[in-house]
Amino acid sequence: MIVTISTSGLKRAKWWEFLLRFVVGGFVTVGAGLIAKRFGPGFGGLFLAFPAILASSVTLVEKHERERKQQKGMRGVIRSRQAASADAAGAAMGSIALIAFSACVWKLLPGHSLGWVIGGATLLWTAICAIVWYCWKQNFLRH
Amino acid sequence: MIDIILRFLIGGVVVSAFSLISDLLKPKTFAGLFGAAPSVALATLALTVMKEGKQYASIEARSMILGAMALLVYAAAVSYILLRFRKPALPVVLVLLLLWMGVATGLWYVMVS
Numbered sequence: 001m002i003v004t005i006s007t008s009g010l011k012r013a014k015w016w017e018f019l020l021r022f023v024v025g026g027f028v029t030v031g032a033g034l035i036a037k038r039f040g041p042g043f044g045g046l047f048l049a050f051p052a053i054l055a056s057s058v059t060l061v062e063k064h065e066r067e068r069k070q071q072k073g074m075r076g077v078i079r080s081r082q083a084a085s086a087d088a089a090g091a092a093m094g095s096i097a098l099i100a101f102s103a104c105v106w107k108l109l110p111g112h113s114l115g116w117v118i119g120g121a122t123l124l125w126t127a128i129c130a131i132v133w134y135c136w137k138q139n140f141l142r143h
Numbered sequence: 144m145i146d147i148i149l150r151f152l153i154g155g156v157v158v159s160a161f162s163l164i165s166d167l168l169k170p171k172t173f174a175g176l177f178g179a180a181p182s183v184a185l186a187t188l189a190l191t192v193m194k195e196g197k198q199y200a201s202i203e204a205r206s207m208i209l210g211a212m213a214l215l216v217y218a219a220a221v222s223y224i225l226l227r228f229r230k231p232a233l234p235v236v237l238v239l240l241l242l243w244m245g246v247a248t249g250l251w252y253v254m255v256s
Contacts, residue, residue, distance in 0.1 A: 003168060003169070003170070003173050004168070004169045005167050005169075006169050010163075010167065018159060018162075021155075021159050021162045022155035022156070022158070022159045023155065024158065025154045025155045025158025025162075025182065025183070026150075026151035026154045026155035027154075028154060028158070028183055029150050029151065029153065029155075029157075029158070029186045029187055030147055030150045030151050032187060033147075033150050033187060034147075036191075036203060041195075041200075041202040041203040041206070042202055042203075042205075042206050042251070042255065043206065043251060044206070045203035045205065045206025045207045045209075045210065046206050046207070046209055046210040046248070046251055047210065048183050048184045048187065048203060048204075048207040049183075049184075049207050049210030049211040049213065049214045050183065050210065050243070051178075051214050051217050051218065053161070053162065053178060053183075054178035054179065054214070054217075054218060054221075055236035055237070056162075057175075057177075057178050058178070058225075058236050059232045059236060061171065061232075062231075078229055081225045081226070081229045081230070081231075081232065082225075082226060083171050084232045085221075085222045085223075085225035085226040086170070086171035086175060087171050087172075087178060088175060088178070088219075088221040088222035089175060089218070089219075090172040090173060090175020090177075090178065090179075091175045091176065091177075091178030091214070091221075091222075092179075092215055092218035092222060093175075093176060094175065094176035094177065094178060094180065094218075095179040095211050095215040096215060097176075097179070098179045098180075098181055098207075098211035098214065099208055099211040099215070101181045101184070101211075102181075102207035102208040102210075103208055105184070105188070105200070105207075106201050106204040106205040106208065109192075109197050109200055109201045110198060110201050114189060118185065118189070121181070125180070125181055129176045133172065133173055136172070137172075
């Protein structure tokens with residue numbers, strides 16, 4: 001399956017959903033910083049991978065899919081939970097790339113410039129995401 | 144206080160940007176990759192380096208590896224439970240945050256001990 005760009009997801013989204021994500025993102029970022037300050041960077045660093053964004057996105061995917069099906073006269077309960085499950089499965093694959101991102105920053109940051117490390121680690125995250133997703137999709141199609 | 148407000152704004156903007164990209168992409172499994180984007184890390188790394196130094200940020204990144212491992216377990220569990228038991232998403236994602244916390248702190252405890 002080819003990856004496509006579609007604005008239908010944006011059309012279904014309400015203004016408060018964007019606000020919710022902004023507020024959740026803000027709180028998690030502040031929270032991670034405060035925990036690191038209180039308990040040290042060793043413990044605080046865990047929260048740089050806190051799944052608040054995933055939790056909100058999975059919930060919104062379920063809601064949007066259910067509304068889409070209900071507009072067509074269906075209940076959409078099962079389909080919406082399948083869509084939410086697929087979203088979470090994608091995040092599981094993305095977290096493999098996040099492990100690589102973190103390792104890259106950990107090892108390279110002390111000896112290199114911040115810009116290069118962030119840029120390189122983000123590129124690494126993108127590449128690993130694409131490779132893991134492609135491999136999963138190929139395997140998925142065979143079964 | 145200014146530091147907290149700045150972190151809140153940058154975190155909100157970066158997380159919203161990744162969410163927006165995720166909304167635009169299909170299929171759902173590909174869009175879901177952005178649920179594990181390094182959004183919080185990207186939002187805080189520059190501020191942390193400026194205020195606390197590279198070594199401090201490096202230690203945070205080392206622990207983030209453990210947080211990301213816990214995220215892998217969390218996301219796989221959410222996906223499995225939604226697909227297998229078809230429970231509503233909100234209670235599933237909220238209850239399983241305890242799983243993330245347990246795995247992350249467990250791995251951290253193993254690392255430090």
